[in-house]
Amino acid sequence: MPNPTRATVLLAHGSSDPHWLQPFEQLLTGIRAGAAAQRVELAYMELARPALDEQIRALAAAGFTHIDMLPLFFAAGRHLRRDVPAQLAALQTELQAQGQPLQLQLHAPVGLEPEVAQAISHVVIRQLGQ
Amino acid sequence: MPNPTRATVLLAHGSSDPHWLQPFEQLLTGIRAGAAAQRVELAYMELARPALDEQIRALAAAGFTHIDMLPLFFAAGRHLRRDVPAQLAALQTELQAQGQPLQLQLHAPVGLEPEVAQAISHVVIRQLGQ
Numbered sequence: 001m002p003n004p005t006r007a008t009v010l011l012a013h014g015s016s017d018p019h020w021l022q023p024f025e026q027l028l029t030g031i032r033a034g035a036a037a038q039r040v041e042l043a044y045m046e047l048a049r050p051a052l053d054e055q056i057r058a059l060a061a062a063g064f065t066h067i068d069m070l071p072l073f074f075a076a077g078r079h080l081r082r083d084v085p086a087q088l089a090a091l092q093t094e095l096q097a098q099g100q101p102l103q104l105q106l107h108a109p110v111g112l113e114p115e116v117a118q119a120i121s122h123v124v125i126r127q128l129g130q
Numbered sequence: 131m132p133n134p135t136r137a138t139v140l141l142a143h144g145s146s147d148p149h150w151l152q153p154f155e156q157l158l159t160g161i162r163a164g165a166a167a168q169r170v171e172l173a174y175m176e177l178a179r180p181a182l183d184e185q186i187r188a189l190a191a192a193g194f195t196h197i198d199m200l201p202l203f204f205a206a207g208r209h210l211r212r213d214v215p216a217q218l219a220a221l222q223t224e225l226q227a228q229g230q231p232l233q234l235q236l237h238a239p240v241g242l243e244p245e246v247a248q249a250i251s252h253v254v255i256r257q258l259g260q
Binding site: 008010012015016017019020021022023024026027030031034035038040068070072074075076077078081107110111112113115116117118119120121122123124125127128129 | 160170237240
């Protein structure tokens with residue numbers, strides 16, 4: 001059963017180029033279709049909206065108390081290892097101080113999952129043969 | 131049969147954080163294992179080495195005349211739609227003027243391939259259920 005207090009934010013890097021955003025919006029649409037009972041949103045780390053803090057504040061205001069962040073990244077660098085955890089910790093402290101109980105959990109980048117890495121390998125090896 | 135004058139460069143964004151680079155190096159190792167007869171290299175657009183132009187110059191000097199660039203990106207933004215094509219065009223002109231015949235071809239980001247997008251959706255939907 002889906003937990004009505006739990007939401008997921010797909011976190012992408014962001015770009016000022018609207019072409020860059022489209023594939024992420026398509027992914028969100030596909031994921032929502034496959035998990036209709038869950039609340040899933042998209043947020044960007046920079047250069048596009050909704051920004052991560054904006055999205056988290058909106059979900060907290062809507063009553064969600066546990067928010068999982070799934071980074072749509074191939075790898076974890078400075079942003080995901082330092083900047084985002086610091087931002088989440090500050091936001092959690094701020095919202096808790098305002099009486100909003102909130103658990104924010106940052107997960108590993110989806111690109112590190114074996115299934116995704118294997119799909120990338122397949123696609124590249126197929127293209128090499130052409 | 132592999133073409134001895136054709137090489138492939140996997141193009142990643144790059145980061146100053148060595149942790150970020152590791153998954154790309156692992157991908158390269160896996161892809162080379164699956165396509166041993168092909169010349170496959172890795173290059174970064176910024177903040178890490180080998181840089182794209184460095185890698186292309188090395189392959190051209192080694193006798194490769196057709197180099198395919200496969201971007202390890204989820205989407206094509208400003209970098210892949212403007213900066214990289216301009217860089218490749220300038221490099222091709224420069225090397226051709228030096229008597230090095232060179233065809234550089236930039237392909238679509240691997241993240242746009244249905245197989246990769248589907249793997250990402252699977253992974254996310256599986257994590258939503260936990």
